[in-house]
Amino acid sequence: xxxxxxxxxxxxxxxxxxxxALYNGKTLIPPYTYAKGIYALYTVICFTISFEISRFxxxxxxxxxxxxxxxxxxxxxxxxxxxxxxYVLKIATFVLYRxxxxxxxxxxxxxxxxxxxxxxxxxxxxxLYEALYFYMKFLQAEKEKEQLLRANVxxxxxxxxxxxxxxxxxNSLNSLTALISRDGVKAEKFVEEMSGVxxxx
Numbered sequence: 757x758x759x760x761x762x763x764x765x766x767x768x769x770x771x772x773x774x775x776x777a778l779y780n781g782k783t784l785i786p787p788y789t790y791a792k793g794i795y796a797l798y799t800v801i802c803f804t805i806s807f808e809i810s811r812f813x814x815x816x817x818x819x820x821x822x823x824x825x826x827x828x829x830x831x832x833x834x835x836x837x838x839x840x841x842x843y844v845l846k847i848a849t850f851v852l853y854r855x856x857x858x859x860x861x862x863x864x865x866x867x868x869x870x871x872x873x874x875x876x877x878x879x880x881x882x883x884l885y886e887a888l889y890f891y892m893k894f895l896q897a898e899k900e901k902e903q904l905l906r907a908n909v910x911x912x913x914x915x916x917x918x919x920x921x922x923x924x925x926x927n928s929l930n931s932l933t934a935l936i937s938r939d940g941v942k943a944e945k946f947v948e949e950m951s952g953v954x955x956x957x
Contacts, residue, residue, distance in 0.1 A: 766811065769880065770807045803877070806874075809838075809842060810838050810881040814838070817837070843871065843874045846870040850866070932947065
């Protein structure tokens with residue numbers, strides 16, 4: 757894939773993740789407070805940046821390891837970098853979020869929740885991008901196969917055209933002309949054989 761036409765994925769996927777997170781955090785349920793507004797803003801920023809970082813890592817690793825034979829290595833490197841980068845981002849944005857609310861408690865439950873969110877974002881983004889990459893490679897292979905088949909048929913056609921060239925017909929007609937005046941039976945036989953040759957060609 758020379759050009760990544762993934763705009764729809766960059767909009768839909770973070771949006772779905774944000775809605776799920778806001779629903780789980782009960783932010784979409786009234787009453788709407790200042791704390792809920794800050795949490796919604798934090799969620800939007802955090803998931804959008806997480807997805808963009810994940811996408812950047814996936815495409816960068818793919819650029820360096822583009823072949824299908826390198827899939828395991830590509831997936832391993834993408835997963836390690838993805839999980840690390842997103843987890844650090846989650847903690848950093850959470851500390852910033854808590855400082856806005858004048859509260860600095862970072863519990864084990866929150867860290868576990870971040871780990872689960874990180875795994876979710878990495879699994880969805882890597883899974884979707886790899887699935888799309890495999891699909892694009894499959895389409896590319898099918899297109900190349902069709903082009904090779906077409907080139908093979910064209911070369912066969914060109915071969916037939918060279919066999920049925922005007923010089924062959926011209927020489928055959930000259931021989932026929934000479935035979936007609938000398939031996940009509942041989943000329944008739946020659947015409948039949950010549951038509952058989954052309955039928956074969």
